[in-house]
Every structure is written in C-alpha cells, then in structure tokens.
Amino acid sequence: MSMSKTILAAAALPLLALGGCASSFSANVSRFQQLPAPQGQTFHVQADDPRLSGGLEFSQYANLISAQLTRVGYRQAAEGERADLTVSVAYGVDKGRERIRSTPSTGFGRWGGGWGWGGWGGWGGYRPVITRHGRIAYVPGFYDPFMWGGWGWDNDVTSYTVYTSQLNMKIDRSADGKRLFEGKAQAISRNNDLPYLVPNLVEAMFTGFPGNSGETVKITVAPPPKG
Structure with missing residues (x-):
C-alpha cells in the first residue's frame, strides 16, 4: 500500500466508526457519586428546567429513568409522599x-x-x-x-x-439537599431527534450504574432486537 x-x-x-455503526449508539458517560446502597429508598424525578415540568415529552423520559432506578433497587414515591431522593434531569441537543x-x-x-x-x-x-x-x-x-x-x-x-446530545442527572438527598450523584452522558451522532437520543442516553447512563466516581467510560448501546 x-x-x-x-x-x-x-x-x-x-468517520467509518461514526457513519458505519448506525444500528448502535455510543456515549461517553461521566459519573460522580456517594450513593448509599439501594435499600428501597424512595425517589421523585423532576425536570431541572421548571418549564418542562408537566410536559408529555419530559414525562416519557422521566418514566424511563424511574424504571431504571426501580430496576437497581429504589422505589418511586407515591403521589403526595415525601421522597428520600430528588432526581433532577436535563437534556438537549445542539444545532x-x-x-x-x-x-x-x-x-x-x-x-x-x-x-x-x-x-x-x-x-x-x-x-x-x-x-x-x-x-x-x-x-x-x-x-x-x-x-x-x-x-x-x-x-x-x-x-x-453531526450533533452533540447530552443528558445530565443529579440526585440529592431530599432531607438536607446533599448531593449524592452527578452524571453526564454525551454522544455525537448524525441524528438530532430527541425521542431517539434521550432513551439511548438514559440507557447509557444506567449501564453499570452508579459507576466508579470520577470515571468517564464509553458505553455502546446495542440496537433493539428486530421484531
């Protein structure tokens, strides 16, 4: 040659890695955490931007995060119940x-x-x-x-x-506001569709959750099975 x-x-x-793996999704995930071991603590998911609260789109993403937190051992607070943990979420994609x-x-x-x-x-x-x-x-x-x-x-x-998308998630102890977790999942793709990007960023965030504090890892999310 x-x-x-x-x-x-x-x-x-x-460039081949960017364009040739359209069926998979890769993100860099950074996490800092002092979370206690999950023992059924209750949580409430809220939008970091109050303007998104109550929106149907945010509710869909909040449900995905709630399902992931439940999977690892936490419990979603019932309506009107004071949650042990407050989970704040922000997301977006650039121009x-x-x-x-x-x-x-x-x-x-x-x-x-x-x-x-x-x-x-x-x-x-x-x-x-x-x-x-x-x-x-x-x-x-x-x-x-x-x-x-x-x-x-x-x-x-x-x-x-190409577009840069990002998901930020913070978890505070509701009783005193102490920060227990900060996480960021960021991806570069040729897609700027948030309903596609955010679920993949959520899955990347919760892969190996809560992760090693201070570590940035590359997470590849496999495509959903056909059918």
Whole structure:
C-alpha cells in the first residue's frame, strides 16, 4: 500500500466508526457519586428546567429513568409522599456542526500530481472545495506524482452534519439537599431527534450504574432486537 493510501485509510477510520455503526449508539458517560446502597429508598424525578415540568415529552423520559432506578433497587414515591431522593434531569441537543469527509476516488486524477497548496504533489498541502452549504473548505490534496506510474490520485469530498446530545442527572438527598450523584452522558451522532437520543442516553447512563466516581467510560448501546 502506498503512503497516500495509508494516510487516507487512517483518516477514514473515525468517520467509518461514526457513519458505519448506525444500528448502535455510543456515549461517553461521566459519573460522580456517594450513593448509599439501594435499600428501597424512595425517589421523585423532576425536570431541572421548571418549564418542562408537566410536559408529555419530559414525562416519557422521566418514566424511563424511574424504571431504571426501580430496576437497581429504589422505589418511586407515591403521589403526595415525601421522597428520600430528588432526581433532577436535563437534556438537549445542539444545532450541529459541519464535517468534511475526503475519500479516494476510483478514477484517474490529474497527470503527475502538479503543484498543490502545500508543495509539489500536494504532500501536506490542501485544496479548496465547495461544501453542500456553499462554504469553502480546504482538504488534503494527496496528489502523489509517483503513484500508478505518474498518474495522480484524486479525492471525493462530501460534507455532513453531526450533533452533540447530552443528558445530565443529579440526585440529592431530599432531607438536607446533599448531593449524592452527578452524571453526564454525551454522544455525537448524525441524528438530532430527541425521542431517539434521550432513551439511548438514559440507557447509557444506567449501564453499570452508579459507576466508579470520577470515571468517564464509553458505553455502546446495542440496537433493539428486530421484531
């Protein structure tokens, strides 16, 4: 494999991981905790933003979190009952940012490489391309005058949008407000649909819950079974 192909293959790995595993969901999860062992303590889930309280969307996510807390040994407080633990939740997704992907084309490039943006043959240099949003981006040329007996190797360039989503969860002792747990699950994906993102972030948050305090781990959520 030529040096040009080696560089391109290495550069493509993160992009393949992002776009090729559409059936799975990966998130980085950070947790800090001083939670006592669950012994049936009661809890109440609330929105960190009061404007979300009572909303149908938040209620759906709160039910998912309640189910997870019940699974690990806590008990949801009955209506009107004072809960031992107060669970505050916030979630969201940003407006996205554009990324550029450059992949080798299968056809012949220009003869002999030529003078690129970084020098002869384009080694370490860049060339301008127009993205689908009409902006100018500079990508590696990778023109090698010694490849294929003097034929250059061009790149196909595409752009796409990625989004960062996040779920924050805090657990306080209701009696005195002492903080017992802080957790953050964050993911980068090409999907900005909260009804898809939040359930996956919740599952990532509760994988290995409550986790080792101060540790950040990468959690991969398997896709639901077919049917």
